[in-house]
Amino acid sequence: MSDDDTAAAAPRATSEENRHASWLELFFDLVAVAGVAQIAHLLHGVPDVSDLGLYALLFLAFWTAWIVFTLYANVASEHTHVRTVLLAMFGMAVMAAAVPGVHEGDDQHARVFALAYVLIRGLANRAWQHRRQILVDWPAAQMSLGVIPWVVSLWAHDPMRHWLWALGIALDLYVTFAVSARDIVEHQEARERHDDRPARRGSEASPSLARSQAEHLSERLGLFVLIVLGEGVAQVVEGLSDAEWDKQLYMLAVAAFVLLATLWSLSFGHGYAGVPHLAAGVLPARAALPLHCFVSGCLAALAAALGAAAEHLETLPDATRWLLCASLAGYFLLSGLAWLGRAERERRWLLSVALPCCVLPLMLAAFGGRVRTVGVVWLLVLITLWPTLYERRAAKSPEGAVRTGS
Structure with missing residues (x-):
């Protein structure tokens, strides 16, 4: 494991830290400015029901991409990987740029939007794996169940593509509310009780539970x-x-x-x-x-x-x-x-x-x-x-x- 990865895996202090958003986090939030503006433009003119549905779907997807890295930086604090956040920032910029084409029904733009979302979620999952932590407050941030329909949608067309996206968002919400903190804790404790490989535990610690600040x-x-x-x-x-x-x-x-x-x-x-x-x-x-x-x-x-x-x-x-x-x-x-x-x-x-x-x-x-x-x-x-x-x-x-x- 590299020095950079070792720093990322350092345990987080359990006490609340009176800290403010870092310059990196504020820079990251600039993408939210562009994304919200692009998605809000979907409702210009005289929007119909399909426009409202697409607006809700794209806003949920963009907000989900934003929150998974907001939570990552929140927990990682000074151990946040700058390159990881910048890559996520670029992916969200690509999502924002693809929004008008998605609205117009362009297949290429829709695939780019879905691919960027999938890569962002995969990047977030990898970041949590490096930290060897399980986020109790928002399990969907590091679980891949809701991403599967988005992967399938890369080979689908409208309107099936949009239904797959909606299914992915719904699965994320299901994971969030169905997987309780107690379930996570009990699963982790059972895993540690039945782990008969002490040598590996000594060299690579089992994942710990993390809560947001x-x-x-x-x-x-x-x-x-x-x-x-x-x-x-x-x-x-x-x-x-x-x-x-x-x-x-x-x-x-x-x-x-x-x-x-x-x-x-x-x-x-x-x-x-x-x-x-x-x-x-x-x-x-x-x-x-x-x-x-x-x-x-x-x-x-x-x-x-x-x-x-x-x-x-x-x-x-x-x-x-x-x-x-x-x-x-x-x-x-x-x-x-x-x-x-x-x-x-x-x-x-x-x-x-x-x-x-x-x-x-x-x-x-x-x-x-x-x-x-x-x-x-x-x-x-x-x-x-x-x-x-x-x-x-x-x-x-x-x-x-x-x-x-x-």
Whole structure:
């Protein structure tokens, strides 16, 4: 084993380290900027159901590729292999570049996207093997079951190729929730009890169990959400730059900015790791990570819809209005799920905040066909402001101790 590999296999300190994202990790996250932008562009124009399905599929694949190496760097810390991360970064850049061709049904681009994904997952598996560690928080990061359909898809065509990709993502989710930490620990203990090769154990230690460093991981997850919100700003700027500037456009620009700023406040001022109303430590990583993925996906879809709004200043097309409103409703639905994980919670908050914030955007989508675009966005701003206003009012109430999920 080389000196480089020996360093990578060094045991991780079990205590929490108060560290921040490294320059390498921040450089790696730049690929997420490009990937989110490319995938969000799939929802430009007037997206249909197939566009939404492809968007969800590619976003899940890209987020999975990002999270497996985010977790690797999180656990490996200063022992992270720079070359490994840079290779993964290049693979994700290739995935991002192939997205438009995948949307257009180009076989070559689709195969390149799938091949890059397979190689990234294989690279992650190899990195964990070198570390001789088993990641308890996200078993799919180093298991290959979900990659098999992607390998098969290299010889398939649309739409079968997309169904195979969806199967691969579903298998990853199954592994994540079906393989518990106890199963991993018991399997490891049984393996060590029945290992009758002490000489080999002395020369090459059995794999150890590893857990993510919570504070550092929350920072990386929060940075990803910031990237998505930044994409929302970029989409709005792009849409406004090509439109004729008038009073109506100014009002829309202000509304879009206030909406994104309010979502930022909910995700970080009233949430954790970018997930609104999630508190630190109330959910295990294998439950919090899917929440983060779906929240990010909703925000990226909302960003695409805001960009399209600038192109339809009179009224929004039905598909765009549904995308905008349903994305916000999904965001608040996930916020409610995060709030349910709290040990202390009030049913009053669920009925007074979470439920209306989920239902009202859908009602606006269904019955707001004649509402001007600016009016739709400002109504969504009011809905988004309601959780913060409710919590401030509750804090000033005579009870003072009412738990509102903040």
